[in-house]
Amino acid sequence: MKLENVTEVSSKRWYDDACGTAMALELIGERWSLLVVRELMFGPRRFGELKADLGGISANVLTQRLGGLARAGILTRRMLPSPASVQVYELTPWGYESETAIRELGRWAARSPAHDPTLPLSAASLMLSFRTTFSRQRADGWTALVGFRLGGEEFVGRVDGDWIHVVRADPSAADVTFDGDPMTIASLVYGARPFRDAEAAGTLQITGNRALAERFVTLFPLPDKVAVE
Amino acid sequence: MKLENVTEVSSKRWYDDACGTAMALELIGERWSLLVVRELMFGPRRFGELKADLGGISANVLTQRLGGLARAGILTRRMLPSPASVQVYELTPWGYESETAIRELGRWAARSPAHDPTLPLSAASLMLSFRTTFSRQRADGWTALVGFRLGGEEFVGRVDGDWIHVVRADPSAADVTFDGDPMTIASLVYGARPFRDAEAAGTLQITGNRALAERFVTLFPLPDKVAVE
DNA sequence: CGGCATCCGGGAAGATACTG
DNA sequence: CAGTATCTTCCCGGATGCCG
16 A cells, blocks of 8 residues: 555644754654764664664664655665675765764763763764864874774774874774773773773773873863753 | 653663763754754743744643753743743753754754745744854954844844854844844845845835945855755 | 564644633 | 643554565
């Protein structure tokens, strides 16, 4: 049957507001939408990867969101070339441009007293947080190539003094590599947890130039929490 | 009876994600929340004003949102001093800091092919859009004090070359004043509609230095629309 | 298994009526 | 004017099943 959601044009749950911010809410205001975009921020991903990294989203909702975001022109479905022949979802160039807005939202919200940094964290969230909280003042011209192996997902961060670039890539050529789950790495960077502690627990492995790693984790100051009144 | 939403702690509709962006969605991800914040961006407002400016929100939902935002520390309820003695809602300092994120969302979303600038617009949206789209390149050191009377709401924008400051204030001391509804002003600024056109229609009145007004409306270039594939 | 449709229960949003 | 109470409608989330 498939009725194709006939109402179509009159779908009626929009804001009817010319403001760009209201438009943004039409585009990514539904539950999970913005987090789907976040997960795609470092390149194409498969349905199952998205579902796994967005702890708790159900398959039908993910399907809906991917469809809506594709219709909005924020992402596209694409077939990886043979022999892979798997379907992936990838942001459009405009979709990638939402990163600034996503980062600003995160930067603002992280100051909430309710923010709990000990909750689970996806690999993409962690990498994105580096771009958000990077302090060029603390980096002060420093340069390094830092790798990450986060349970199957691999990234390389290149600190070049002014900025940090992060891409999905094989970290084997990096100066130093963190190997652990995202929460563990986050506890080093944002919780000032000693490396030895995590290593003793068996949840972290550092390979390469350890001194660089020790410096790296100091580059990302969190914004101050809001005072509770 | 009022059961007081017993589930309380286990309410379960959160994202369970340490990412700041996910936290932002907890705080302002519910329908209408971010637009309520937007409406408060230029100072305290009353319940009825908010309801009127957010075309279409129902009273019970607005009540819920105001309660939630207050609990989150984003806004506070406050009694204006006697003899006004009316209740108003006002952003906390941290609430005001969300402006950057709101602007970035708007800037990004305005590039959507689906964005329709002819829809209704609140006064706060229009004023906020000035801060979003202001081009210091076009202003090029120019200075002016521009007033707005938007159906009872009054604002003054001060262009000082580098930036534009907008506050709620009596525009009678401004160099020039726009008097009309927000949609009309928007059509001048973003639609390049001739002043004479709107004046002839009786929806616009310019008082003061008209040349300043003509220049003012050129300072706010819209970002290019995304190409439709 | 990846992707998507369908059915269902609970809860949030919308509209309206009502109260101090 | 500032909300509250109530009812309806719609969306979210889970389970299940189909099909490649």
